[in-house]
Amino acid sequence: MNNPPDVLIADDDVALCDLLIDYLATQGMTARAVHSAEAALAALEQEQPLPDALVLDVMLPGISGLDALTRIRARWHLPVLMLSGRGEPVDRILGLELGADDYLAKPAMPRELVARLRALLRRQAVRAGPEDDADTGLRLGRLVLDPADRSVRSGDVPLTLTGAEFEILRHLLRAQGRTVSRETLTEQALGRPLERYDRAVDVHVSRLRRKLGEVEAGVRIDTRRGAGYLLVDDHAR
Structure with missing residues (x-):
């Protein structure tokens, strides 16, 4: 029990x-x-x-x-x-x-x-739960997210993320090539509806951007005004 x-x-x-x-x-x-x-x-x-x-x-x-x-x-x-x-x-x-x-x-x-x-x-x-097959081998550029042990690394360099940051990154990686709305990220990553004047997701994304830049992950989080956020491979053509 x-x-x-x-x-x-x-x-x-x-x-x-x-x-x-x-x-x-x-x-x-x-x-x-x-x-x-x-x-x-x-x-x-x-x-x-x-x-x-x-x-x-x-x-x-x-x-x-x-x-x-x-x-x-x-x-x-x-x-x-x-x-x-x-x-x-x-x-x-x-x-x-x-x-x-x-x-x-x-x-x-x-x-x-x-x-x-x-x-x-x-x-x-x-x-501690079962691994989601949809999350197996989530990667973009040098960035690799392992759902089994809740770890993220850029090449051989580990990233230390909060739970909220990990979930936001996981959902952005899942949606590679697609913009994810603030409403969706709030519901899926924070587990609650987006509230009026709610900037929680925006602040978490800002922290993620800084951490990704510090380890030169080769990816960036773009803002799509009025639509949401998109994870982009800097080296993709």
């Missing part, structure tokens, strides 16, 4: 944490809370295995959630869902640029938070 998903919540709102812990329990997840970024970093340092997902608030006492996210991404690979106030759209974009997999505005409805967590956890579960 599989263990229930284990979620770590880092938020200084104790009442909200208690509410979320109780609600997640009704949804088949175990959760615990810490109330500072320092405590979250200490928990990740000490715990083995790591939690299956981290819910991280932007506004925390001491080290901010954004600063903590930078430290987390330098050491650990786990799904991170950022919580940010409705009046902080810049913080949401910064969180994605620093490596968050998704964000949710506060005050967050517990049901929506669970839906976002399940989408993140489904992506992680693919790692």
Whole structure:
């Protein structure tokens, strides 16, 4: 029997944490809370295995959630869902640029938070699931994506991608020669509908472009205005 998903919540709102812990329990997840970024970093340092997902608030006492996210991404690979106030759209974009997999505005409805967590956890579960024949040998230029071990490399150089970045790249590789809409990427890669003023996919694509350029993968992600994104082989004629 599989263990229930284990979620770590880092938020200084104790009442909200208690509410979320109780609600997640009704949804088949175990959760615990810490109330500072320092405590979250200490928990990740000490715990083995790591939690299956981290819910991280932007506004925390001491080290901010954004600063903590930078430290987390330098050491650990786990799904991170950022919580940010409705009046902080810049913080949401910064969180994605620093490596968050998704964000949710506060005050967050517990049901929506669970839906976002399940989408993140489904992506992680693919790692242990059966290989999709449609994904076998996905490659373009020097870029190779291996779905069996969730790895990406350019030649012999590995790329370190977040779960969201991996899924976006996988869907762009699957659609070689075809433009993929922002709506489709949001639904298939992030596991949720595209929302109004939603820039999550755009930020993930921007990070992917930078990483592909750093390893000279020989491919680029073109924007098709009003249509979506297209993965292109730089050396194709």
